[in-house]
Amino acid sequence: MQINIAKKAAADKAATFIEPGMTVGLGTGSTAYYVIMRIGEMVKEGLEIRAVATSVESEQLAKAQGITIVPFAAISGIDIDIDGADETDIQLRLIKGGGGALLREKIIAAAAGRMIVIADESKLVSQLGKFPLPVEIIPFAHELTMHQLEKLKVAPVLRTREGQLFITDNGNYIADCHIGEIAAPEKLHAQLNDIPGVVENGLFIGLASTLIIGTDAGEVRIYGRQD
Numbered sequence: 001m002q003i004n005i006a007k008k009a010a011a012d013k014a015a016t017f018i019e020p021g022m023t024v025g026l027g028t029g030s031t032a033y034y035v036i037m038r039i040g041e042m043v044k045e046g047l048e049i050r051a052v053a054t055s056v057e058s059e060q061l062a063k064a065q066g067i068t069i070v071p072f073a074a075i076s077g078i079d080i081d082i083d084g085a086d087e088t089d090i091q092l093r094l095i096k097g098g099g100g101a102l103l104r105e106k107i108i109a110a111a112a113g114r115m116i117v118i119a120d121e122s123k124l125v126s127q128l129g130k131f132p133l134p135v136e137i138i139p140f141a142h143e144l145t146m147h148q149l150e151k152l153k154v155a156p157v158l159r160t161r162e163g164q165l166f167i168t169d170n171g172n173y174i175a176d177c178h179i180g181e182i183a184a185p186e187k188l189h190a191q192l193n194d195i196p197g198v199v200e201n202g203l204f205i206g207l208a209s210t211l212i213i214g215t216d217a218g219e220v221r222i223y224g225r226q227d
């Protein structure tokens with residue numbers, strides 16, 4: 001596999017924020033892959049941490065790297081969550097869920113003392129919305145839920161994979177909403193989650209406190225909390 005220098009640079013920097021004894025939330029996606037690999041190296045070098053994962057895929061990868069995954073019943077909180085994003089603005093408002101893991105990602109981000117977002121430069125945008133906003137909906141009467149989404153004029157399209165409906169780790173569907181520029185993310189977030197049948201949407205607002213952008217030159221820029 002060819003290494004993505006920008007994603008790896010952001011991930012390696014994020015891993016430096018992990019301290020011994022922490023409970024770490026592991027994100028999902030191709031950028032989170034690099035942080036899981038880096039944490040795996042640190043564990044092999046003697047770092048003692050425990051982790052929870054935002055997807056079955058990340059849990060399997062973490063276990064294969066020797067990272068201890070603990071059940072949620074065994075923890076009282078999460079110190080730090082490191083995850084990717086499909087889009088982020090300078091206010092650290094995010095669109096997530098391109099990989100379909102938005103619900104677990106948001107539960108873990110909300111429970112974490114700190115969320116660090118890692119991304120390459122292409123993810124930093126002046127206004128959210130070019131990336132279709134993923135909305136997780138339950139299968140029951142999903143046709144009605146889709147009509148409700150259409151009333152909001154968000155142009156929802158049920159996600160498919162290899163000709164079949166995409167099913168999340170939670171057994172739900174994803175409606176990708178082709179909105180264009182989102183003028184008021186906070187308002188849209190509330191409107192979407194007000195629809196019965198919508199489990200959660202991919203707008204992450206007020207959750208991230210640090211954004212690490214990696215560049216193709218292997219450098220990083222940090223936004224938000226720096227320490």
Ligand SMILES: O=C(CO)[C@H](O)[C@H](O)COP(=O)(O)O
Nearest residue numbers: 029030031084097098099101
């Ligand atoms: O939200 C996510 C998965 O649900 C990912 O964090 C997001 O899709 C970014 O992925 P990548 O790092 O592969 O671009």
